[in-house]
Structures are given as structure tokens and as C-alpha cells.
Amino acid sequence: MTSQPTSARQGANTAPLAALSEPEVVILLASYQGARFLPAQLDSIAAQSHRNWSLIISDDGSTDGSRDIVDRFANRYGKQRVTLVDGPCVGATANFLHLLQIAPEGKILAFSDQDDVWMPQKLARAVTALHQTTGPTHYAARTLICDEDLRPLAQSRHFRRPFGFRNALIQACMAGNTSVFNAGAARILKAGAMHARDAGVVSHDWWAYQLLSGSGGHVLRDHQPVLHYRQHGRSEIGRNDTALALIKRLGMLFTGDFGQWLHANTKALAAAETLTDENRRTLAEFGKALELPGPLAAARLRRLGLYRHTRAGSAAFHAAALAGRLRQRRSDSSPSR
Incomplete structure (x- = not known):
């Protein structure tokens, strides 16, 4: 059997046998009015070299055809593998917290924005890094910052100081669109999501970095970019390197x-x-x-x-x-x- 990624046209229920030995990664994608860029992101998820993934998309009431795009993607890869749910409709952070609350137990979880494009090895790099640790672990990585048409602009910042709770309390620097959590870390996030929602936190990835470092978890940041970080007029946060x-x-x-x-x-x-x-x-x-x-x-x-x-x-x-x-x-x- 070839070790090359299977074509994105292959259905979820016919995943290659090699995927059966890979741990499942559950991807949590928050969507809202994302029809313009969502197809490219979904295609990049389908093209991952790590084939054992499933996808939960929580949509905050899109009216631009985003839900139809997800339905077509689910028909291609199997509705047992791609799930569309209704979001809370009170912003992106609340939508990601909602996804954490409904995510299955005991799985690796990965956050996904709707407008990026993942590099083929993104999930594989994360899973490999997570397997090298014991205990709850939060993995994140650098990104390749791009313009609206995915023309590369620069790599995101490389942080050189240690990561930990005394940094996390006052700085968000574990990019949510690259973040992947092993099962132990996911368990901590699921238990804390309700408190984050009730407190009105404004950044799910900042809170995740704080909670996991504060809980004694490992914090890993990959020096290699793993996705194309698209900059456009409706970017939720945007680049921080200029x-x-x-x-x-x-x-x-x-x-x-x-x-x-x-x-x-x-x-x-x-x-x-x-x-x-x-x-x-x-x-x-x-x-x-x-x-x-x-x-x-x-x-x-x-x-x-x-x-x-x-x-x-x-x-x-x-x-x-x-x-x-x-x-x-x-x-x-x-x-x-």
C-alpha cells in the first residue's frame, strides 16, 4: 500500500487500512458566513496525511450557503464522519466552547478556523508530537501568514521564552487555529468549558493555554508552519507580526x-x-x-x-x-x- 495521502475524493467510509492504526483526531470547526473560504479549508482537511479524522462543525446561523457546503462535504466523506450542529450564535469563542462541550470523550481534539488552508502534514505533526509526551498536552505551531488569495507574506512569530502559566496569564501565544490537544488535555478543557462560557472569556485559545498550563499540562509549540493563515477583511483576530x-x-x-x-x-x-x-x-x-x-x-x-x-x-x-x-x-x- 502506498504511503502517499489518499485522494481527497475518497469517501470516509473507504479510508485506507493504514488509517485504522492511527488515533482518531476529532476536528472542531466553528463556522459563520464562511462560504467564500470554507471549501478550500474542508478540502485541506480531506487531504491530510493523517487519515483517521472526524469533523464536527458548529454553525452560528450562516445564511450564505455555508451549511450547504458542509452538507455536500458530508455526503462525500460520510455523515458518520462529518457532523453539522447548530451553534449558540453569540460569537466565535462561545461557538468553540460549545464544540468542546459536545466533543466525544477520550479523543484527540483539534481546533479549526473556517478560512485557513491546512498543510498536508498538519495533523500528522501534531499527533507525532503528542505521542512523545505523557500527561495532558497542548500542541500548537507557527503559521504561514498569507493574503486573501493565499499568497505567502511571512511566517508567524517565533517565541523564544518558555511557555507556562506565568506567561499564559498575560499573553495569548498558542495559536488556536493550530492547536491540538491529547485526550488528557481535552478532558480538562471539556470540564472547564462551562466556566469559561459563564465567565465570558473572549479568546478560547488563550483560555485553553491558561487552563492547561495552570493544570500542570505540557505546552508544545512547533517551530514549523502547519497551515496557511489567510488574512482578509473579516479575520477574527489577524496577524500579530508586523x-x-x-x-x-x-x-x-x-x-x-x-x-x-x-x-x-x-x-x-x-x-x-x-x-x-x-x-x-x-x-x-x-x-x-x-x-x-x-x-x-x-x-x-x-x-x-x-x-x-x-x-x-x-x-x-x-x-x-x-x-x-x-x-x-x-x-x-x-x-x-
Whole structure:
């Protein structure tokens, strides 16, 4: 039997025998008005060299033909392999949390955006990396940033500092569109998804990085790009590697919104039952610091040893704390985008 990927035209119920020995990866895709780019993403999933996958798509009420595209894909690859469900219709983060809640137990889970294009080895690289660890593990990777027509622009940033809870508390850097979780990590995420939803977290991938690192899980980041990260007018987040993008993101520290997001994340994490004792103490100190006036907050946060992956980012965070921009706005307790 050839080791080359099977043609994307082959149906799910006729997957090659080699796939039978591969662990199943359940792909969780949140969709909304994605008809323009969704076919290319689905085709790239079908072309994965790791053949043992299934797909759950949660659609937030699309009216542009996205659901018809999914139905046609399910007819090609089998409706026992491709499932379309109704989403909660309150934004992408809530949709991904919904997918976590309904995902099957004991499986490897992978997040997927609707507008990227995966490289053929994406799932295989993740599964290989996950098999080299024991315990709950969160894998993510770099991306190849592309324009709307998938012309390459640059590789995403390469982070050189360690990944861990003291970074995760104040920086989101495990890209959700590349994230894959082994069964142990998936179990932790499923248990915490309700708390994240109730707390109103604004970023499912940031929360996942926080929860898993806080729970003592392994955090792996692949230095190789694994997908084409399409930039377009409706991109949910967008690239963060240009000087303008970095300035914009650092500037968000001072708008007050970032402080609201930190409070929501802290609330979600405090409700989780899986944090290690050390990280629960760190979280408690972090939460207290966020409530303090600027100078006291800055001093307390600095003692906690929190860091972002660049010196400029860390300095901007502490400056925002000093300016009192991380305190929760009492007139609006819910985080906003």
C-alpha cells in the first residue's frame, strides 16, 4: 500500500487500512458566513496525511450557503464522519466552547478556523508530537501568514521564552487555529468549558493555554508552519507580526479592555478544579493584584514574575498596571472585543 495521502475524493467510509492504526483526531470547526473560504479549508482537511479524522462543525446561523457546503462535504466523506450542529450564535469563542462541550470523550481534539488552508502534514505533526509526551498536552505551531488569495507574506512569530502559566496569564501565544490537544488535555478543557462560557472569556485559545498550563499540562509549540493563515477583511483576530500590529496590540493594554479580559479569564480559571496548588495560589495573587490601585498593582504583579515573550511587551503590561488600566470597570463587568 502506498504511503502517499489518499485522494481527497475518497469517501470516509473507504479510508485506507493504514488509517485504522492511527488515533482518531476529532476536528472542531466553528463556522459563520464562511462560504467564500470554507471549501478550500474542508478540502485541506480531506487531504491530510493523517487519515483517521472526524469533523464536527458548529454553525452560528450562516445564511450564505455555508451549511450547504458542509452538507455536500458530508455526503462525500460520510455523515458518520462529518457532523453539522447548530451553534449558540453569540460569537466565535462561545461557538468553540460549545464544540468542546459536545466533543466525544477520550479523543484527540483539534481546533479549526473556517478560512485557513491546512498543510498536508498538519495533523500528522501534531499527533507525532503528542505521542512523545505523557500527561495532558497542548500542541500548537507557527503559521504561514498569507493574503486573501493565499499568497505567502511571512511566517508567524517565533517565541523564544518558555511557555507556562506565568506567561499564559498575560499573553495569548498558542495559536488556536493550530492547536491540538491529547485526550488528557481535552478532558480538562471539556470540564472547564462551562466556566469559561459563564465567565465570558473572549479568546478560547488563550483560555485553553491558561487552563492547561495552570493544570500542570505540557505546552508544545512547533517551530514549523502547519497551515496557511489567510488574512482578509473579516479575520477574527489577524496577524500579530508586523510593527503596526504589535503597536496596536500593546496599545490595547491601555484601553481598559485588556483588564476586562484578564478579569474574565481569572474568573473562569478560579472555577476550574484542575489547577495545581502552586498555580492556584499564583492565580489568587494575580486576581488580588488586579483589584489594587495602579502603583500597588504594578508592584504586586512584578513580584509574581509574570512575563510576555518580548521585553517591550512585558514593559507595556507593567506600565498599564501602573496606570491603573487593568482594574475592572465596575460599570461594565463583561469583557468586550
